[in-house]
Amino acid sequence: MxxxxxxxxxxxxxxxxxxxxxxxxxxxxxxxxxxxxxxxxxxxxxxxxxxxxxxxxxxxxxxxxxxxxxxxxxxxxxxxxxxxxxxxxxxxxxxxxxxxxxxxxxxxxxxxxxxxxxxxxxxxxxxxxxxxxxxxxxxxxxxxxxxxxxxxxxxxxxxxxxxxxxxxxxxxxxxxxxxxxTENEKINEVVAYINDYFSDNLTLDRLADVFFISKSYLAHQFKLYTGLTLYQFIIKKRLTVARNMLCEGVPVMTACMQCGFNDYSNFIKAFKREFGRNPKEFIRKK
Structure with missing residues (x-):
């Protein structure tokens, strides 16, 4: 060795x-x-x-x-x-x-x-x-x-x-x-849904309706199995996808809109909190 x-x-x-x-x-x-x-x-x-x-x-x-x-x-x-x-x-x-x-x-x-x-x-x-x-x-x-x-x-x-x-x-x-x-099949389905539709208007009400479960049950079980609240997970997922888009050369505004952020300034603030850098720093130089 x-x-x-x-x-x-x-x-x-x-x-x-x-x-x-x-x-x-x-x-x-x-x-x-x-x-x-x-x-x-x-x-x-x-x-x-x-x-x-x-x-x-x-x-x-x-x-x-x-x-x-x-x-x-x-x-x-x-x-x-x-x-x-x-x-x-x-x-x-x-x-x-x-x-x-x-x-x-x-x-x-x-x-x-x-x-x-x-x-x-x-x-x-x-x-x-x-x-x-x-x-x-x-x-x-x-x-x-x-x-x-x-x-x-x-x-x-x-x-x-x-x-x-x-x-x-x-x-x-x-x-x-x-x-x-350790996993929960229903929460796995919710996570998969978020991964597929992260840019949509995802709320606790909507997801509870889609999966025919109570809001309190969904909120509790989601935090239990993912370690994050539903809102925290959705925001992290949107920011992650946005960062990957920037790395592929997508403009900042396009990534912002396509990842479900309707307010540009809030997107910039959330992005810098998550990654410690301005979105433009991730854009691939062509």
Whole structure:
């Protein structure tokens, strides 16, 4: 096993590179991480600790070796309990870089695409694949920290290798692990509806009518399973989609209107609160 230093965890949720980043974190004191979303794809490779992870209304009870996939629309948050060191590998991949891998033989985006469609994000690799994935992460980090010729290229090659075995593990993961997921089918339906119709005038009254449930039941159950109020979730979802549109070059006003914000100034204020930056800073330069 390679002798790797551990990275210092920060609350940063933006990439510094334009392709991918890989980190190895170990925290003795659990960090406080709030609900967040980011403009890239994340592979969360859990190594140790006492952690459950909430993603879009589903809560995953993690075991060492579990892997979670999140895309650039998922609202998520770890619940890290005290008592054991919290260790994990984290890989961030820019959507453009991930898309480029799709044309190189096997579609390495397949696990992300399938997980997004099924809204089920957990991978539990078998022991032999788990050891291989850990080893590749270690080599990727070692190459990242080297300054020798071709280290960056070598690190990218290791990432592609990792994605091959990640896809194999994803499609081999048995349905039986769903017992470690806490979810509510009705709330899953509400979350899916919000994802599809986020730009509509979504209110507690309307959603209660659509799903034939009482407003009080919906409000309580939604907060229980997602960790956010209905209003908080809708606003975060609209802002997330707006940010992704900006990253694709869509003008600020267009993103504002198409994501259900009828007041431009309120959109700007909410956007800066959520992401700490002005919307124009996210627009891709053509």
């Amino acid at each position: 390679l002798d790797l230093h551990k990275d210092i965890f920060t609350q940063r949720q933006t990439m510094e590179r334009t392709d991918f980043e890989c980190y190895h974190y170990l925290d003795v004191v659990p960090p406080e991480v709030d609900f967040h979303e980011h403009a890239f794809y994340e592979i969360f490779f859990f190594l140790s600790g006492e952690v459950s992870y909430s993603i879009e209304g589903r809560t995953y009870q993690l075991r060492p070796g579990d892997i979670l996939l999140t895309d650039n629309r998922d609202i998520h948050k770890p619940d890290i309990r005290k008592g054991r060191p919290y260790e994990r590998f984290v890989i961030w991949i820019h959507p453009d870089f991930l898309a480029q891998t799709a044309g190189k033989g096997a579609d390495l985006t397949a696990c992300f695409t399938d997980a997004s469609q099924k809204k089920y994000k957990l991978i539990r690799p078998e022991s032999n694949v788990l050891s291989r994935l850990k080893g590749i992460c270690e080599k990727m980090l070692h190459s990242r920290d080297e300054e020798e010729f071709g280290s960056g290229t070598l690190s990218a090659i290791y990432l592609l290798e990792f994605l091959v075995y990640l896809n194999r593990a994803y499609f081999a993961t048995p349905d039986a692990i769903r017992k470690d997921v």
